[in-house]
Amino acid sequence: MQPRWGRTVMSTENGTENDFSSIDQLLECAKSCRRNIVKMVHRANAGHPGGSLSAIDILVALYKTRLNVDASNPEDPDRDRFIMSKGHASPAVYSILHEMGYLSSDDLTKYRVMGGVCQGHVDMTWTPGVDFSAGSLGMGLSFGLGTALAASLDGSSRTSFVMLGDGELQEGQVWEAAMAAVHHEVGNLKVFVDRNRIQNDDFCENQMRMFDVADKWAGFGWAVHECDGHDMNAILGAIEWLDSITDGPAVVIAHTIKGKGVSFMEDNPSFHGAAPNDEQLQIALEELK
Amino acid sequence: MKLAASRDGYGSALVKLSTDPAVIVVEADLGKSTKSQNFRKLHPERTISLGIAEQNMMLVSAGLATSGYKPFASTFAIFTERAFEQVRNGIARPNIPVHICGSHGGIHTGTDGSSAQSIEDLAIYRSLPNMLVLHPSDFNSTEQLTIQLASTNSPSYTRTARNKTPVIYDEDAASKLELGKGAILSEGEDVAIIACGVMVSRAIEAAEGLSRIGINATVVDMHTIKPLDGKLISALAEKCGCFVTAEDHSIIGGLGGAVAEHLVENCPAPLERVGVSDHFGQSGDGDELLEQFSMGTNHIISAVQRTIQRK
Ligand SMILES: Cc1ncc(C[n+]2csc(CCOP(=O)(O)OP(=O)(O)O)c2C)c(N)n1
Ligand SMILES: [Mg+2]
Numbered sequence: 001m002q003p004r005w006g007r008t009v010m011s012t013e014n015g016t017e018n019d020f021s022s023i024d025q026l027l028e029c030a031k032s033c034r035r036n037i038v039k040m041v042h043r044a045n046a047g048h049p050g051g052s053l054s055a056i057d058i059l060v061a062l063y064k065t066r067l068n069v070d071a072s073n074p075e076d077p078d079r080d081r082f083i084m085s086k087g088h089a090s091p092a093v094y095s096i097l098h099e100m101g102y103l104s105s106d107d108l109t110k111y112r113v114m115g116g117v118c119q120g121h122v123d124m125t126w127t128p129g130v131d132f133s134a135g136s137l138g139m140g141l142s143f144g145l146g147t148a149l150a151a152s153l154d155g156s157s158r159t160s161f162v163m164l165g166d167g168e169l170q171e172g173q174v175w176e177a178a179m180a181a182v183h184h185e186v187g188n189l190k191v192f193v194d195r196n197r198i199q200n201d202d203f204c205e206n207q208m209r210m211f212d213v214a215d216k217w218a219g220f221g222w223a224v225h226e227c228d229g230h231d232m233n234a235i236l237g238a239i240e241w242l243d244s245i246t247d248g249p250a251v252v253i254a255h256t257i258k259g260k261g262v263s264f265m266e267d268n269p270s271f272h273g274a275a276p277n278d279e280q281l282q283i284a285l286e287e288l289k
Numbered sequence: 290m291k292l293a294a295s296r297d298g299y300g301s302a303l304v305k306l307s308t309d310p311a312v313i314v315v316e317a318d319l320g321k322s323t324k325s326q327n328f329r330k331l332h333p334e335r336t337i338s339l340g341i342a343e344q345n346m347m348l349v350s351a352g353l354a355t356s357g358y359k360p361f362a363s364t365f366a367i368f369t370e371r372a373f374e375q376v377r378n379g380i381a382r383p384n385i386p387v388h389i390c391g392s393h394g395g396i397h398t399g400t401d402g403s404s405a406q407s408i409e410d411l412a413i414y415r416s417l418p419n420m421l422v423l424h425p426s427d428f429n430s431t432e433q434l435t436i437q438l439a440s441t442n443s444p445s446y447t448r449t450a451r452n453k454t455p456v457i458y459d460e461d462a463a464s465k466l467e468l469g470k471g472a473i474l475s476e477g478e479d480v481a482i483i484a485c486g487v488m489v490s491r492a493i494e495a496a497e498g499l500s501r502i503g504i505n506a507t508v509v510d511m512h513t514i515k516p517l518d519g520k521l522i523s524a525l526a527e528k529c530g531c532f533v534t535a536e537d538h539s540i541i542g543g544l545g546g547a548v549a550e551h552l553v554e555n556c557p558a559p560l561e562r563v564g565v566s567d568h569f570g571q572s573g574d575g576d577e578l579l580e581q582f583s584m585g586t587n588h589i590i591s592a593v594q595r596t597i598q599r600k
Contacts, residue, residue: 046400087404112400114573114581120402126571135404136371137341167318170340199341200318201326207318208340 022065023232030060030232033095034261035288036108040091042281044112047120050271051165052092054196054229054256059096061235062161066243071101074128080158081147083132085140086165086194087121088273093130094118102129138171140164141191145181148189159243163192167199170208175220181249182221190242191222191251194229196258198269217251229254261288292453295486296392298431299449300324303361305432306439307332313353315339315362317346323363323392323449343368347375350387359386359439366391366407366448373413380444381417387445388438394424394448395537396570396578397487406570407448411485412542414446415515421445421468422515424536424544426489427456429463430472430512437468448486450537452575455490457510471518477505480593481525481532485511485544487575488535488563488584495535495589504593517547519555526556531596533561535589537579540564559599561592 033056041047059082063069067080084093094111097103103118110116119126121135132143144162151158168174181189195213197204204210214224223245227234238252258272259265262284265276276284304327306312314336320326329336337353339346343364350360369376369391380387396406414422421443425431431449438445457474458466466472471483475496484492489510496506507529511518525532532552534545545562552558563584570578579585 044400112402112572114571114577116572118572120400120572121404123402123404133404135402136368167341170318170342172342172344201316201321201338207338208342 026060026064026232029064029099030057031288033060033092033099035285036095036098037091038262038276038281038284038288040094040108040111040118041275043109045275046112047091047275048088048273049091049262049265049276050198050258050268051086051089051194051196053260053262053265054258055089055163055194056092056095057230057232058163058192058194058235058254059092061232061239063096063100065236066239067161068158069100069129071129074102078156078158081131081144081160083140083144083147083160083162084122085132085134085162086137086168087134090118090120090122093122094127097127097129100129103127137165137168138173141174141177144189145177145184145186148186149184151188152186159188159190161190161192163194165199166193166195166197166210166213167204167207169193169210169213178217178220178222185248187246187248189249191249193251193253194256195253196256198258198267198272200272202269214253221248223248223250224253225250226253226255229256230260263287291456293428293456294450294453295425295427295431296322296324296449296451298425298428299363299390299392299435299447300327301428302432302435303328304331305436309359309439311357311359312439313337313358313360315346315350315353315360317341317343317364317368319364319392322365323390325361325363344372344375347372347387347389348379351379351383351385354385354387359388361388361390363390363392365405366394366410367405369446370407370410370413377417381419384419385444386442388447389445390447390449392449393451395450395487396565396582397537397575398451399575399578400572402572403569408539408565408570409542410446410448411514411536411538411544412546415542415547419444420515421513423447423468423513424485425449425512426486426510427454427458429456429458429460430466430510433463433466434468434512441468450487454487457489457493466512469513469516469518471521472510472512474508474510475506477507478529479504479506480597481507481509481529482535482589482593483509483511483522483532483544483548484535485514487537491586492535492589494586495593498586498590499593504597506593511544514544514547517551519551522548522551523556526552526558531559531600533563533589533592533596535563535584537584538564540566559596561596563589563592
């Protein structure tokens with residue numbers, strides 16, 4: 001499948017040279033998304049900035065270079081699917097859907113506002129371009145397995161990408177799906193784990209230690225890759241790696257920083273689900289210039 | 290008027306209960322939200338974190354309870370439902386006294402949206418044999434009733450609310466509350482308004498509005514949904530002859546359903562149910578949503594006028 005935007009690193013068709021202008025554009029796009037994320041959460045005075053900022057670089061890379069989706073035809077049955085299982089990271093999803101032309105600036109200002117399409121948690125019945133109604137953790141991988149199995153039954157080359165939180169991995173259902181995906185040898189199911197090491201109450205380390213996460217996926221029979229989830233080159237490489245795995249499910253453990261890009265939110269459990277105040281918003285926007 | 294959230298009453302009760310060494314708190318990464326963290330701060334050694342894994346939490350609690358502990362397990366109301374079958378088969382069926390608290394119940398929860406707004410928890414837990422089902426209305430009643438739960442020998446489900454609402458009981462009034470007994474907040478002969486949770490303060494407001502147009506309402510805080518105070522309802526059928534129920538919950542199966550069941554079997558009387566009319570919630574401000582979903586004070590008043598007409 002052709003990348004939809006610019007060129008990816010290590011692309012076999014385009015040679016192995018990085019196209020730095022494309023990388024710069026991706027980084028610029030991620031910055032614009034970050035600004036919208038903090039603005040949305042600030043305006044709503046509620047929401048989840050931390051896990052949105054940790055995930056956004058991956059979303060930008062996926063939507064801008066890989067996903068075969070089209071804002072003018074959001075219901076296309078043969079589109080790739082992106083399933084945001086950690087549905088509280090909705091500001092990240094809305095910000096990239098805005099960049100992709102699905103949502104207007106006005107839609108973003110109505111995040112969490114009654115009647116607006118940008119609901120608190122991603123919701124496929126409200127928002128064009130959203131493929132899965134999330135909010136209850138641990139469900140997205142099973143859903144992604146369903147959409148991947150359907151693609152195989154249809155003989156379609158469409159791919160299902162799922163993003164999971166690391167705290168979310170504590171839900172047993174994730175591992176039920178992980179086991180089933182290997183049993184069914186789904187080569188069209190690709191997962192990113194946003195390994196930001198923080199969940200709701202505290203660091204994962206204090207809530208539920210998971211030790212070697214990559215090892216757990218490997219133990220279930222998944223192909224596993226690890227990358228820096230904020231290094232655009234590394235993310236593009238990881239996407240390419242995911243596409244190279246065709247005989248079964250594949251997962252990328254993306255090492256990220258919760259709150260990435262806003263100094264006082266970085267690695268700070270308090271900004272899992274809290275909005276910046278007016279003064280903090282100004283600092284954040286200054287840092288994201 | 291003083292405002293406080295009932296979930297804070299739950300946190301405060303756990304702190305008061307902590308002098309009992311058998312009381313133990315079990316969490317699933319929402320201690321900051323359900324307020325069990327108040328207990329954790331004092332007694333980390335008696336607080337068990339199970340990560341984001343509600344199904345596991347329920348049976349770990351059951352194991353603790355059969356070993357002499359009094360577990361208080363909490364998460365959002367909606368996420369207790371993920372473990373419904375664990376509660377049914379692992380807690381209610383063997384009648385093990387695990388005390389479950391579901392916070393953030395109802396659409397009043399607000400901007401988080403429909404995935405976080407349980408509108409069916411009271412209905413589903415009420416359908417389980419052995420379970421006590423509570424939905425207190427304010428900080429002090431939640432604190433008081435939670436403390437009473439510790440000395441019961443039944444499994445229980447208590448729903449609390451996320452947002453601040455008027456404090457209805459002072460500490461003295463709250464100390465007179467009893468599990469399983471509806472609390473009469475005002476007396477009148479024309480209609481009985483039976484409410485729970487965040488709708489109780491609206492029912493009181495409605496009764497005040499009604500009295501200005503010459504309608505006298507009895508208002509009951511039905512903090513215990515199961516066992517339902519049937520004796521009180523029968524007495525009110527006699528005295529008032531018609532009813533309105535008010536709950537931040539589906540009108541199917543919750544308080545309205547429970548009252549309807551009692552009435553048709555024992556003392557048929559007109560009933561209008563104010564609640565969520567068979568649809569899911571959405572994001573928005575809590576109070577705004579209650580208006581949007583026809584659950585405001587004025588909607589209770591209109592329901593009263595309808596039920597009186599049907600007498
Ligand atoms: C089933 C379920 N239980 C609890 C919650 C409440 N909750 C929302 S976000 C969150 C922490 C998620 O942590 P993680 O998956 O690491 O997400 P991230 O760090 O990327 O924000 C919790 C416990 C939920 N949404 N769903
Ligand atoms: Mg995390």
